[in-house]
Amino acid sequence: MKKTGFISIVGRPNVGKSTLLNSILGTQIAIVSAKPQTTRNRIAGIETRGDDQFVFLDTPGIFKPQNTLGDFMVKTANSTMQDGDAVILVADVGYAPGEVEEGIIRYLKQSDTPCILALNKVDLYRREKIAETIAAYAAKHDFFAVVPISAKKGKYVDELLDECAKLLHEGDWFYDEDMITDQPQRQIAAEIIREKILRTVDKEIPHGVAVVIEEYTEEDGLVRIRAEIFCEKASHKGILVGKNGETLKRIGSYARADLEEMLEVQVYLNLWVKVKENWRDSQRGLQNFGYIEE
Numbered sequence: 470m471k472k473t474g475f476i477s478i479v480g481r482p483n484v485g486k487s488t489l490l491n492s493i494l495g496t497q498i499a500i501v502s503a504k505p506q507t508t509r510n511r512i513a514g515i516e517t518r519g520d521d522q523f524v525f526l527d528t529p530g531i532f533k534p535q536n537t538l539g540d541f542m543v544k545t546a547n548s549t550m551q552d553g554d555a556v557i558l559v560a561d562v563g564y565a566p567g568e569v570e571e572g573i574i575r576y577l578k579q580s581d582t583p584c585i586l587a588l589n590k591v592d593l594y595r596r597e598k599i600a601e602t603i604a605a606y607a608a609k610h611d612f613f614a615v616v617p618i619s620a621k622k623g624k625y626v627d628e629l630l631d632e633c634a635k636l637l638h639e640g641d642w643f644y645d646e647d648m649i650t651d652q653p654q655r656q657i658a659a660e661i662i663r664e665k666i667l668r669t670v671d672k673e674i675p676h677g678v679a680v681v682i683e684e685y686t687e688e689d690g691l692v693r694i695r696a697e698i699f700c701e702k703a704s705h706k707g708i709l710v711g712k713n714g715e716t717l718k719r720i721g722s723y724a725r726a727d728l729e730e731m732l733e734v735q736v737y738l739n740l741w742v743k744v745k746e747n748w749r750d751s752q753r754g755l756q757n758f759g760y761i762e763e
């Protein structure tokens with residue numbers, strides 16, 4: 470008997486939602502960085518095991534938006550949560566529930582949506598702290614299950630998946646058995662470039678960056694990618710390019726290594742940096758860079 474279900478992965482920024490998705494799938498489809506607000510879109514990750522097909526929906530972290538891009542991200546997270554058959558609430562096991570978690574819990578109660586609480590980053594904390602956080606959450610809501618995990622180390626992720634399996638319902642699968650994501654290859658490529666920017670430059674700069682793939686062709690075992698990196702200020706462009714173009718070169722070779730590993734072919738990567746002032750503050754800017762409400 471085939472079973473399936475849409476399970477949205479929600480929580481505040483930086484708690485490890487995308488790391489968890491990658492860990493479940495055993496491959497990197499969602500970008501990860503130490504900076505909050507890394508994920509901007511809903512990303513489906515599909516895992517098929519035996520008769521079960523899980524469709525996990527990774528979402529942007531929920532926070533107080535400061536611009537139109539932020540509004541888009543939070544709306545995406547909320548609507549994805551509402552679309553799911555079940556929810557995985559990811560939270561840092563070192564912290565008691567705060568405003569974001571309280572808001573999600575309110576939605577769960579009102580909608581009667583089953584939720585598994587994944588308390589992440591157990592590798593960083595002592596047992597007593599973990600027990601304290603579990604108790605604080607248990608006092609707030611009757612979760613379907615509470616699973617302390619380390620997404621980064623892949624610890625207890627199988628246990629989490631066993632709990633998710635109990636929430637699937639009978640029904641036809643939505644995706645082919647061998648499919649792992651709904652993102653087109655060129656979007657993953659753009660995201661990989663953005664990940665390297667998040668990991669290479671600091672402060673506001675990476676948050677104001679959008680990556681657009683202008684050309685993506687494959688021939689004779691070589692993939693040619695030309696991408697434009699849009700940033701918000703001329704001074705940001707200077708930093709992204711760096712002295713003698715060194716920073717951009719570093720971003721490029723870092724991204725190329727990942728792309729070659731993913732595509733298993735040689736990649737020729739050509740990056741250009743451009744300025745588009747305040748694009749994050751306009752609906753038009755968002756649409757131009759592919760941030761469109763579904």
Ligand SMILES: Nc1nc2c(ncn2[C@@H]2O[C@H](COP(=O)(O)OP(=O)(O)OP(=O)(O)O)[C@@H](O)[C@H]2O)c(=O)[nH]1
Nearest residue numbers: 482483484485486487488506507508530619620621
């Ligand atoms: N120590 C530790 N770090 C982790 C763990 N899981 C994730 N991280 C780190 O936490 C940071 C954020 O991880 P992400 O997966 O990008 O977090 P996210 O919740 O998707 O963040 P947003 O997309 O910004 O909402 C990264 O530096 C991860 O390496 C874990 O189990 N242990």
Ligand SMILES: [Mg+2]
Nearest residue numbers: 486487507508
């Ligand atoms: Mg993320």
